[in-house]
Amino acid sequence: MSKDTRDKGSNLQLSRRRFLKGAGITAVASAMAGSGILKLLSQAEAHEELDNELAKRQWVMVVDLRRCDGCGLCVKACQKGHFLPEEQEWIKVYEMETTTGRTYYMPRLCMQCENAPCLRVCPVSATYKTPDGVIVVDQNRCIGCRICMAACPYDARYFNWNDPPPAPVGLGGPRPELPVPQQKGTVGKCVFCVHNTREGKLPMCVAGCPMLALYVGDLKADLATNGVEIVKLSMFLKDNDAVHYKGELGTRPRVYYIMGRGQTAES
Amino acid sequence: MAIEQRTHEEIREAALRPLGPPGKRFWLLLGLLSLPVGWGVVAYAFQLTRGLGVTSLNDQVFWGTYEATLVTFIGFSYGGAVVSAILRLTHAQWRAPITRMAEATALVTLLIGSSFAIVHLGHPERLWRLFVSPRISSPIVWDVVAINTYLLATIIFLYLPLIPDLAVVRDRAAGHVSRWQRALAGRLSLGWRGLPEQRQQLEWGLTVMSILIIPLAVMVHSVLSWAFAVTTRSGWHSTIFGPYFVVAALFSGVATVILVVAAFRKAYHLEAFVGEKQIKYLSFIMLTLGLLYLYFTFSEFLTEGYPMTEETTPVLEALLLDRYAPLFWFWLIGTGFLPIALVAIPHTRTVPGIVLAASLVVGGMWLKRFLIVVPPLVLPLVEGGPWASYRPSWVEASIITAAAAAVPLLLLLFFRVFPILSIHEMEEVSTVPEETLPEPTTPFRFS
Numbered sequence: 001m002s003k004d005t006r007d008k009g010s011n012l013q014l015s016r017r018r019f020l021k022g023a024g025i026t027a028v029a030s031a032m033a034g035s036g037i038l039k040l041l042s043q044a045e046a047h048e049e050l051d052n053e054l055a056k057r058q059w060v061m062v063v064d065l066r067r068c069d070g071c072g073l074c075v076k077a078c079q080k081g082h083f084l085p086e087e088q089e090w091i092k093v094y095e096m097e098t099t100t101g102r103t104y105y106m107p108r109l110c111m112q113c114e115n116a117p118c119l120r121v122c123p124v125s126a127t128y129k130t131p132d133g134v135i136v137v138d139q140n141r142c143i144g145c146r147i148c149m150a151a152c153p154y155d156a157r158y159f160n161w162n163d164p165p166p167a168p169v170g171l172g173g174p175r176p177e178l179p180v181p182q183q184k185g186t187v188g189k190c191v192f193c194v195h196n197t198r199e200g201k202l203p204m205c206v207a208g209c210p211m212l213a214l215y216v217g218d219l220k221a222d223l224a225t226n227g228v229e230i231v232k233l234s235m236f237l238k239d240n241d242a243v244h245y246k247g248e249l250g251t252r253p254r255v256y257y258i259m260g261r262g263q264t265a266e267s
Numbered sequence: 268m269a270i271e272q273r274t275h276e277e278i279r280e281a282a283l284r285p286l287g288p289p290g291k292r293f294w295l296l297l298g299l300l301s302l303p304v305g306w307g308v309v310a311y312a313f314q315l316t317r318g319l320g321v322t323s324l325n326d327q328v329f330w331g332t333y334e335a336t337l338v339t340f341i342g343f344s345y346g347g348a349v350v351s352a353i354l355r356l357t358h359a360q361w362r363a364p365i366t367r368m369a370e371a372t373a374l375v376t377l378l379i380g381s382s383f384a385i386v387h388l389g390h391p392e393r394l395w396r397l398f399v400s401p402r403i404s405s406p407i408v409w410d411v412v413a414i415n416t417y418l419l420a421t422i423i424f425l426y427l428p429l430i431p432d433l434a435v436v437r438d439r440a441a442g443h444v445s446r447w448q449r450a451l452a453g454r455l456s457l458g459w460r461g462l463p464e465q466r467q468q469l470e471w472g473l474t475v476m477s478i479l480i481i482p483l484a485v486m487v488h489s490v491l492s493w494a495f496a497v498t499t500r501s502g503w504h505s506t507i508f509g510p511y512f513v514v515a516a517l518f519s520g521v522a523t524v525i526l527v528v529a530a531f532r533k534a535y536h537l538e539a540f541v542g543e544k545q546i547k548y549l550s551f552i553m554l555t556l557g558l559l560y561l562y563f564t565f566s567e568f569l570t571e572g573y574p575m576t577e578e579t580t581p582v583l584e585a586l587l588l589d590r591y592a593p594l595f596w597f598w599l600i601g602t603g604f605l606p607i608a609l610v611a612i613p614h615t616r617t618v619p620g621i622v623l624a625a626s627l628v629v630g631g632m633w634l635k636r637f638l639i640v641v642p643p644l645v646l647p648l649v650e651g652g653p654w655a656s657y658r659p660s661w662v663e664a665s666i667i668t669a670a671a672a673a674v675p676l677l678l679l680l681f682f683r684v685f686p687i688l689s690i691h692e693m694e695e696v697s698t699v700p701e702e703t704l705p706e707p708t709t710p711f712r713f714s
Contacts, residue, residue, distance in 0.1 A: 144389015
């Protein structure tokens with residue numbers, strides 16, 4: 001054995017000894033913290049499991065403009081259910097005009113964009129996407145800078161300038177999926193009533209639409225319903241040439257529109 | 268008599284003049300300026316307790332005068348960067364008597380301007396989240412990083428040339444300055460003795476900071492503009508917004524320095540040291556930047572407006588012909604053309620004429636920022652929606668008035684403690700040698 005290799009060997013021994021010593025300390029430390037780590041791990045696992053479970057559904061909405069007569073009952077149902085101030089219309093009905101000059105009504109919800117401009121600009125990650133594809137705001141985190149309102153191309157976000165109207169306790173909120181009551185100084189928006197849909201119930205606006213113009217659906221199950229009829233989502237969209245609103249912006253909305261001007265409602 | 272012919276003692280006496288016992292006019296001015304500032308603090312306290320509902324902002328016009336003020340005041344701070352950094356790097360010796368005032372103005376306006384980033388928040392008490400869990404893709408986070416870095420650089424850039432000047436205060440005989448001023452100066456002058464190696468280190472530090480502060484300044488107004496430009500809103504979504512904002516900041520920053528220099532020159536009778544030359548040369552820089560800004564504005568409007576698309580036309584119409592037309596044309600004439608004319612025509616190129624021009628630029632550039640922020644928000648993004656309206660409330664007006672009054676107030680207080688003229692730099696350019704000074708190498712001269 002040459003001198004060099006001997007030296008290497010002793011170095012190796014030294015480092016091995018050091019390593020063992022280090023490992024011993026680590027073992028003691030982990031034994032002390034063992035229960036804590038396991039607890040954390042199991043919590044993380046449970047969290048991930050829940051996320052995976054939620055991700056099995058991907059919520060969408062379909063608005064059939066042939067049926068909408070602009071009555072605004074969806075707005076009322078939403079505002080009542082979320083205890084919103086009057087100026088906040090998370091679903092808002094716009095009076096539009098066709099190229100040929102006829103008026104029609106377009107309910108605007110949050111588009112729950114897959115490529116959400118509002119989400120990217122939030123400086124504190126208060127805005128995030130739930131595993132089932134809904135953009136929500138954690139009002140405990142929101143600093144109220146309103147840049148998400150600047151980024152949203154649909155005017156779908158609202159700021160709580162003042163204290164929101166009082167809401168009874170025991171509704172299950174406030175949480176990002178059910179921001180009731182809201183917090184002053186933070187941003188609120190349509191959340192597809194994901195607290196309802198997860199339990200198999202209809203969003204408030206869908207339940208409140210007398211014309212059956214609003215559908216809620218699940219991309220994964222490929223089904224949608226307006227509360228009365230159930231349709232196969234992909235075929236329904238295809239057969240009726242459904243479109244996105246401002247899809248050219250690359251936002252990839254989760255809201256589809258079937259074009260029309262309330263003609264079904266008229267007849 | 269030219270500044271170059273002043274003796275060192277004369278320079279020192281003038282620089283330390285505001286440090287002496289203040290007169291009646293000082294206290295009067297201090298009191299007058301404190302009133303609007305105090306009232307602004309009351310208004311902000313009111314906003315904190317009641318929420319942003321006390322402003323006139325609404326869900327469509329969710330940004331307004333606070334954001335305009337934020338951009339404008341940070342823009343004012345650019346004068347310090349230009350005068351001190353660019354003129355230092357180009358060895359323009361005429362800068363020496365005004366660098367201190369320019370740099371102090373930069374710090375003061377930057378502090379006031381950036382505080383509006385907090386004033387406009389719905390939950391200012393959650394500001395810490397920006398530092399603890401920032402989302403890097405957010406322009407707001409870029410703002411936080413850029414502004415804080417620039418603030419730090421501005422403080423260092425102001426402080427470095429103050430070190431030898433504070434040593435002068437420290438060594439001043441009793442009677443000239445009071446004990447607390449000497450004690451403070453002693454602490455802050457870090458044992459400056461004027462040794463050759465100390466001078467060398469200072470020179471090195473100043474050169475490094477002069478180079479550093481220019482890209483930092485460019486960065487700050489670029490990211491401020493991107494908070495608007497990265498959205499898809501017509502009127503904001505523009506590729507030239509970064510440089511457009513930077514030029515605006517430089518333009519209004521030089522105008523701010525002109526006002527500060529002219530005011531303090533008169534108030535402390537510094538005419539013998541800060542000549543008309545300084546004010547005139549500054550006005551030439553302002554003129555150049557003004558023309559550049561007009562060019563940018565024209566370029567922006569032409570490319571936006573020419574195709575007459577459904578998206579851009581309504582915003583431009585609101586600005587040029589409709590609701591905001593009076594404000595816009597007032598701005599264009601009052602801030603675009605008039606100041607340039609006042610400086611360009613030799614007959615009006617006097618100190619009062621230049622001060623008038625600079626005042627028009629300072630006020631007008633706030634108006635321009637208002638016209639950048641608000642009109643694109645008044646229009647609904649969904650075609651069928653109603654137009655919004657916005658007129659600032661008394662709370663907003665009070666807080667912004669306080670910000671404007673706080674600039675001279677803080678400067679008055681600053682110059683009670685720190686020399687108003689950069690003694691070190693002035694002595695370096697002074698041609699009357701009282702001690703042997705290293706001759707600065709001047710490959711290029713402005714003067």
